[in-house]
Amino acid sequence: MNQRVTVLLPTFNRAGLIGETLDSLLGQTRLPDEIIVIDDGSEDATPEVLAGYGERITVLRKQNAGKAAALNDGLARARGDLIWINDDDDLILPETCARLAGALEADPGLDFCAGRHEDFEVNPKTGGRDHRAPGYWRPSQPDEIFPDLLEGCHIFQPGLMVRRAVYDRVGPFRTDLTRSQDYEMILRIARHHRGRVLPELAFLHREHKGARGSAGERFAAQQNADRWKVFNHRIFSALLADLDDAELFDPVQWQGTAPEARPRLAAIKRGCVMARQRMWIEALPTWRDAVLRDTGPFSPAEIALLHRSTTSPLGAPELFDDPAVRLALRDLSRCGPRGQQILRVLQRSTRWQLRRALQRREWLQSARIMRFLIPFS
Incomplete structure (x- = not known):
C-alpha cells in the first residue's frame, strides 16, 4: 500500500543553493506528497527564492532557533506516514524517493531505510562537479547498522527515510545540540529499530566553504571537525x-x-x-x-x-x-x-x-x- 511521504527541509540563509535542492526533490520519479520548508529566520533572499515555488511547497517561517528546533516544528506539521529530512544544499538523485519509500512499503517490519551518498564540490575553474567517496562508509547489514554508526556517521538525512511512528517513539531532536543533532537522532533510531541500507546512490553531499550554524552561532567550514x-x-x-x-x-x-x-x-x-x-x-x-x-x-x-x-x-x-x-x-x-x-x-x-x-x-x-x-x- 502506498504511503504518504513528507519532506522536511530546514534552511537558513541558503538563497544561493536551496533552489538546486528543491529542483532535485521536485524532479523525483515519485514525487513526495508534501514538501515542508522550515525557514529558520533567513536574513538573505531565501524567502524570495521559496516564494518562486508557489504551491508546490509549504513554507513555515519562524524566528531563528537552530536546525533541531526547526525540524521539531516540521515534524509537528507533517502529515506523511514516511518522513524524509533533507539538507538545503545537497542534490537528491531522481529515483531516491521511489526506492526508499518502496522498500518501506514492501516490508511493514522495516522502520527505516537508507541509501548511499557521494561527496562533491563545484570546481571553481570549470564549474563542473568534482566527486569523491565519502570519508566514512559501511555497507551495513541490518544487524550491523548501529555498531557501524558508533564508529562514524555513514547514514545522512537526505538518504534516510523513517516511519513517522518511529519519530513519535524516540522523541524530538535535541535542541541542546547545535551540531551533530542528526547523528544523535540516527543513533537513537538505529539502536532499537530495524533498518536497511540500500546499495544504490541516493544523493550527492555538497562540500562548500559557506558558513554553518544558526544565526547566533555561525562558524566557518574549516571549523567543522572541531565543532563535531x-x-x-x-x-x-x-x-x-x-x-x-x-x-x-x-x-x-x-x-x-x-x-x-x-x-x-x-x-x-x-x-x-x-x-x-x-x-x-x-x-x-x-x-x-x-x-x-x-x-x-x-x-x-x-x-x-x-x-x-x-x-x-x-x-x-x-x-x-x-x-x-x-x-x-x-x-x-x-x-x-x-x-x-x-x-x-x-x-x-x-x-x-x-x-x-x-x-x-x-x-x-x-x-x-x-x-x-x-x-x-
Missing part, C-alpha cells in the same frame, strides 16, 4: 556509559566470540569508538585497563579495531599535539607487551597521515606526526 568533536563528545560520553557490551557488535560477531574474550574485545571497541570521536584522553586509559586485566595475544578483530581508531574523518590531531594524550600514550607503552603492541599499531596506522602531510608540504604537521612515530620511552 565538541558535540560528539557530549553524545558519546552518555551513550557509551549506557550501552551493554553486546550492543557494540552485531550478534554474529558477539556470539562467535568466546565468553572469556568478550570483556577485552568490548573494551577495545569502546576505545576505538572514543578515539574515532577524538576522545583520545578517554580511549587510552580504557585500553590500558583492558590489557592490564587480560595480557593474552590480541585477536585479528581487536587489531582491526585498534587500526581503525586513527582513521576517523575527524582526524586525530590530539595524538600529535595534546601533551596529556602523549603522557597517556607513554603510560600505555609501559603496560607490558600488549600496551606496547597497541602503540605500534597506532603508529603504523598513522603513517599515511605523514605521507599526506609531506606531499602537501605541511612541514609543521609532518614534524608533529614524526614525533609521534618515534618510539616512546
Whole structure:
C-alpha cells in the first residue's frame, strides 16, 4: 500500500543553493506528497527564492532557533506516514524517493531505510562537479547498522527515510545540540529499530566553504571537525556509559566470540569508538585497563579495531599535539607487551597521515606526526 511521504527541509540563509535542492526533490520519479520548508529566520533572499515555488511547497517561517528546533516544528506539521529530512544544499538523485519509500512499503517490519551518498564540490575553474567517496562508509547489514554508526556517521538525512511512528517513539531532536543533532537522532533510531541500507546512490553531499550554524552561532567550514568533536563528545560520553557490551557488535560477531574474550574485545571497541570521536584522553586509559586485566595475544578483530581508531574523518590531531594524550600514550607503552603492541599499531596506522602531510608540504604537521612515530620511552 502506498504511503504518504513528507519532506522536511530546514534552511537558513541558503538563497544561493536551496533552489538546486528543491529542483532535485521536485524532479523525483515519485514525487513526495508534501514538501515542508522550515525557514529558520533567513536574513538573505531565501524567502524570495521559496516564494518562486508557489504551491508546490509549504513554507513555515519562524524566528531563528537552530536546525533541531526547526525540524521539531516540521515534524509537528507533517502529515506523511514516511518522513524524509533533507539538507538545503545537497542534490537528491531522481529515483531516491521511489526506492526508499518502496522498500518501506514492501516490508511493514522495516522502520527505516537508507541509501548511499557521494561527496562533491563545484570546481571553481570549470564549474563542473568534482566527486569523491565519502570519508566514512559501511555497507551495513541490518544487524550491523548501529555498531557501524558508533564508529562514524555513514547514514545522512537526505538518504534516510523513517516511519513517522518511529519519530513519535524516540522523541524530538535535541535542541541542546547545535551540531551533530542528526547523528544523535540516527543513533537513537538505529539502536532499537530495524533498518536497511540500500546499495544504490541516493544523493550527492555538497562540500562548500559557506558558513554553518544558526544565526547566533555561525562558524566557518574549516571549523567543522572541531565543532563535531565538541558535540560528539557530549553524545558519546552518555551513550557509551549506557550501552551493554553486546550492543557494540552485531550478534554474529558477539556470539562467535568466546565468553572469556568478550570483556577485552568490548573494551577495545569502546576505545576505538572514543578515539574515532577524538576522545583520545578517554580511549587510552580504557585500553590500558583492558590489557592490564587480560595480557593474552590480541585477536585479528581487536587489531582491526585498534587500526581503525586513527582513521576517523575527524582526524586525530590530539595524538600529535595534546601533551596529556602523549603522557597517556607513554603510560600505555609501559603496560607490558600488549600496551606496547597497541602503540605500534597506532603508529603504523598513522603513517599515511605523514605521507599526506609531506606531499602537501605541511612541514609543521609532518614534524608533529614524526614525533609521534618515534618510539616512546
